[in-house]
Amino acid sequence: MIRxxxxxxxxxxxxxxxxxxxxxxxxxxxxxxxxxxxxxxxVVASYQSLMRTGGxxxxxxxxxxxxxxxxxxxxxxxxxxxxxxxxxxxxPKAIISPESSRLISVKRPQNHDFVTVALRGAGPNAVxxxxxxxLLAGRMFRSGRYELMxxxxxxxxxxxxxxxxxxxxxxxxxxxxxxxxxxxTGVESEVWADLGALQSAYKTGNRVSAxxxxxxxxxxxxxxxxxxxxxxxxxxxxxxxxxxxxGSVDGLFNLMRFFxxxxxxxxxxxxxxxxxxxxxxxxxxxTREIGVARSIGFGAVPVxxxxxxxSVLLSMAGGILGVVLIRLTLNGMQxxxxxxxxxxxxxxxxxxxxxxxQGVVWAAVIGLLGGLLPAVRAGRLPIVEALRET
Numbered sequence: 001m002i003r004x005x006x007x008x009x010x011x012x013x014x015x016x017x018x019x020x021x022x023x024x025x026x027x028x029x030x031x032x033x034x035x036x037x038x039x040x041x042x043v044v045a046s047y048q049s050l051m052r053t054g055g056x057x058x059x060x061x062x063x064x065x066x067x068x069x070x071x072x073x074x075x076x077x078x079x080x081x082x083x084x085x086x087x088x089x090x091x092p093k094a095i096i097s098p099e100s101s102r103l104i105s106v107k108r109p110q111n112h113d114f115v116t117v118a119l120r121g122a123g124p125n126a127v128x129x130x131x132x133x134x135l136l137a138g139r140m141f142r143s144g145r146y147e148l149m150x151x152x153x154x155x156x157x158x159x160x161x162x163x164x165x166x167x168x169x170x171x172x173x174x175x176x177x178x179x180x181x182x183x184x185t186g187v188e189s190e191v192w193a194d195l196g197a198l199q200s201a202y203k204t205g206n207r208v209s210a211x212x213x214x215x216x217x218x219x220x221x222x223x224x225x226x227x228x229x230x231x232x233x234x235x236x237x238x239x240x241x242x243x244x245x246x247g248s249v250d251g252l253f254n255l256m257r258f259f260x261x262x263x264x265x266x267x268x269x270x271x272x273x274x275x276x277x278x279x280x281x282x283x284x285x286x287t288r289e290i291g292v293a294r295s296i297g298f299g300a301v302p303v304x305x306x307x308x309x310x311s312v313l314l315s316m317a318g319g320i321l322g323v324v325l326i327r328l329t330l331n332g333m334q335x336x337x338x339x340x341x342x343x344x345x346x347x348x349x350x351x352x353x354x355x356x357x358q359g360v361v362w363a364a365v366i367g368l369l370g371g372l373l374p375a376v377r378a379g380r381l382p383i384v385e386a387l388r389e390t
Contacts, residue, residue: 029271030318034359059241070101077206091220121198138178149178151188170201275370304379311371319363
């Protein structure tokens, strides 16, 4: 039976030039489905990778309870001081970094439009609290001055972020004095300023968005959590920085699934019907050949397998084509999260091999489902009727 199936598959594939038009439609349809699938979820995977590396599991974030992001959190000066006191009492060697986060607009040179970027007000402990940060060019901003440092990723993406340029923020001109990198994490998409200068310019008093903490270990982190939770007057929530960033990834993934899966399902059904039409056409065009094969001893199963395998191979060819096109187009492309709103992150798109493999597998499933009914029809063709076909 296996030998007969191999022979039938070979005969089917050799007859493809006679059905080239319908076969190419099948391949193109599956390629479109796979390209959309891999492209959409490559964006999610790339963003997820950025956020995972951007969040440090050893760093805790203290924000106002109920705030969904740093930009929505506002901690009064007295509460920030009380948090620092409680943390020092629970873990005297913990690093404490009160920070303020705002959104500013910067211009993109390619599109000539404006997008939002995170502006972070940071104190003297902010750099030491984060691992992997280093100065690439220029110098650190000075305390109390309207000076900025820009992340390397932001500088590559946006105009007017070169050293020596100025940004007009809060009715004042801020001079860019340095460029930093942070091991490719989301921090590189930010612009940094002195916390006191930022509070003064925006007239927020001594309010901060969040207090970041680096405890000395798990025991210290547990004591800090317990201490802050025990004071209900503070009204703050404590979470790991990594969990904070992972939450934004989960939200994006759920959003993508909500919108993408119905579209992909419709496209997949369309591609499946294209495969169905192609293989029904193949069976109709080769009815007499099938009848001859059956009359000389070929079984119904090998005949059906010949049709089914052809359908799967055509779909897999489409899947591979879609994957190759997306990889050549997207892999390594610089993009940003402006389409998501809120804070802007710049990052490079990566098309993961696992996602490419998943796309080809889905293509094979489309081919399998699309070729199933034509394969059954081919296997059940009455020999006498098939031989009568001209």
